[in-house]
Amino acid sequence: MKTFAIAIIIALAALAADAASAQAPLSPDDVRAIERGKEVYKVKANCQFCHKWDASGDQGYGGNASSLRKTFLNEEQFAEVVRCGRPGTGMPYHDQFAYTDKRCYNITSVELGRIMPPIGEPLQRRDIEAVVKYLFTKAVGRGASTYEECVEFWGQDTRLCEPMKK
Numbered sequence: 001m002k003t004f005a006i007a008i009i010i011a012l013a014a015l016a017a018d019a020a021s022a023q024a025p026l027s028p029d030d031v032r033a034i035e036r037g038k039e040v041y042k043v044k045a046n047c048q049f050c051h052k053w054d055a056s057g058d059q060g061y062g063g064n065a066s067s068l069r070k071t072f073l074n075e076e077q078f079a080e081v082v083r084c085g086r087p088g089t090g091m092p093y094h095d096q097f098a099y100t101d102k103r104c105y106n107i108t109s110v111e112l113g114r115i116m117p118p119i120g121e122p123l124q125r126r127d128i129e130a131v132v133k134y135l136f137t138k139a140v141g142r143g144a145s146t147y148e149e150c151v152e153f154w155g156q157d158t159r160l161c162e163p164m165k166k
């Protein structure tokens with residue numbers, strides 16, 4: 001009887017720990033950064049135009065934009081791609097001084113020549129950090145997006161979300 005009670009206590013403690021780590025409360029700074037990052041993704045840099053609203057990727061203008069939900073990059077590598085784009089592909093760079101010196105992949109525009117990536121909306125470091133935080137909170141490593149996430153992204157139920165409705 002006693003061991004049984006102990007087992008239950010351990011199980012409950014494990015459950016509580018799980019719930020706590022799954023919903024680690026975001027600090028007000030985090031919340032602000034995520035909001036800012038969403039604005040960068042949705043409007044300012046229009047990442048969603050190529051990567052789709054849920055970052056699941058898309059084919060079309062700009063080539064085959066990969067799924068950011070399924071990326072293998074860590075946050076640092078991810079931020080580097082946002083700053084520097086990816087040479088030889090449609091992924092634009094967002095650091096306005098990229099390739100003027102060796103800050104990106106240790107290479108300059110002269111050395112890159114024709115595989116220079118396209119220029120994107122110039123973003124401040126804070127914007128880049130914010131968009132990375134936003135994507136790592138809302139998209140990277142998560143499975144397929146949901147109808148609720150779609151409505152949350154657009155702020156309303158749109159035709160885009162309809163196919164996801166159950």
Ligand code: HEC
Pocket residue numbers: 040041045046047048049050051061062063064065066067068070071072073078079081082086089090091092094120131
């Ligand atoms: C003009 C279209 C376009 C826009 C705008 C765009 N991307 Fe991309 N992005 C691409 C394409 C195409 C690729 C795939 C590059 C390749 O083939 O390796 C890509 C790749 C990436 C990757 C690499 C993912 C991986 O796992 O290798 C990241 C990270 C990324 N984009 C983030 C962003 C963010 C954040 C923004 C907005 C600030 C953005 N992109 C805007 C087209 C775009």
